[in-house]
Amino acid sequence: MRLSFSSAVCSLILFFLALSTALLHYTTPSSTTTRRTRRRRIHFLELQNSPASPFIEYDDFLPNPNPSVEPLDVVRICMDTLMSKDNNEGLEVCFNFSADYLRAPFQGSLEKLIQHANNPIFGSLVKCTHYEIVSIGPFIEGTPTRGAMQTFLMDVESPGSEDRRYLWTLQKERRPPRSDCWLVRECLAVRYAFQLTE
Numbered sequence: 679m680r681l682s683f684s685s686a687v688c689s690l691i692l693f694f695l696a697l698s699t700a701l702l703h704y705t706t707p708s709s710t711t712t713r714r715t716r717r718r719r720i721h722f723l724e725l726q727n728s729p730a731s732p733f734i735e736y737d738d739f740l741p742n743p744n745p746s747v748e749p750l751d752v753v754r755i756c757m758d759t760l761m762s763k764d765n766n767e768g769l770e771v772c773f774n775f776s777a778d779y780l781r782a783p784f785q786g787s788l789e790k791l792i793q794h795a796n797n798p799i800f801g802s803l804v805k806c807t808h809y810e811i812v813s814i815g816p817f818i819e820g821t822p823t824r825g826a827m828q829t830f831l832m833d834v835e836s837p838g839s840e841d842r843r844y845l846w847t848l849q850k851e852r853r854p855p856r857s858d859c860w861l862v863r864e865c866l867a868v869r870y871a872f873q874l875t876e
Contacts, residue, residue, distance in 0.1 A: 740767060742774050743859035749828045749848040750814065752860050757809050757832075765804050769795055777849060777861035798839065799867045805836040812843075825850035827863070843868040 741755050752775050760768030773781070773788045784790040795804045815829030830846040847864040851857055 740771050740774065743851075743856050743861060745858040747860060749860040750811070750830065752848060752862065753811065753830050753832070753846050756862065757803075757806065760804060761806055761809075765795070766792055769804065772862070775860075775862050777851065777863045779863050780861075780865070799842070802834055802836045802839050802842045802867075803844065803865070805838070806834050807837060808835040809833065820850065820852075825852050828860075831868075 741759065743752075747755070756768075756772045756775055759771040762768075763771075769792050770788060773791055778786070781787075781791075784794060795801060810833045811830055812833055813831035815831075818827040820826040827847065827849045830848070832844045832846060834842050834844060836842075845864070845866045845868050846862060847866075848860050849863040851859050851861050
C-alpha cells in the first residue's frame with residue numbers, strides 16, 4: 679500500500695513538471711517571433727514605371743487617430759511625417775488620419791493613394807520641404823448630422839514645383855471605431871478649389 683501511494687505521488691509530481699514545462703514553452707515565444715508580432719515594417723517596391731501596386735506591410739508604430747489629438751496636431755503630424763520619414767510612410771500616416779469621405783476616391787485603398795501621390799498638385803505636399811500654417815479657421819460646432827469641424831490654411835514649399843496653398847478641413851468622427859477622433863475630410867489646393875463649384 680505504501681509503495682502504491684509513493685508511486686502515485688511521484689506520478690503526480692512528474693505530471694505537474696511536464697505541465698509547467700509545456701506552459702513555459704507556450705508563453706515564452708522566441709524574440710524573433712515577438713518582434714514580428716509587435717512590429718511589422720513597411721517594405722515598398724519602387725515601381726514608378728510599372729502599373730502594378732506597391733507591396734505594403736502596415737507599420738503598427740506609425741501615428742494613428744486618437745481622441746486626445748487636437749485638429750491642429752493632426753495637420754502637423756501629417757506634414758511632419760511626410761517631411762521626416764520615407765514618403766510612403768508619411769502617406770500611410772495621412773491615410774490613417776483621413777476620413778472615409780477623403781478615402782472614397784481611392785476606394786479606401788492606401789495603395790491607390792500612394793499611386794495618386796504622383797499627381798503634381800498633391801505631390802507638392804508629399805515632397806514638401808517647408809510648410810507654414812497661415813490661418814486657422816473658427817471652430818464649428820457639430821450638428822445632429824455631422825461632427826465638429828475646423829479648417830487650416832497652409833503654404834507649402836517643395837523643390838521643383840511652385841509654392842502652393844492648401845485648405846485643410848478636419849472633422850470629428852462620430853462612428854466607431856474612430857469615434858471622437860479628428861480626421862482630415864478634405865485637403866484642397868486653393869488655386870483649384872473653384873473647380874468644385876462648377
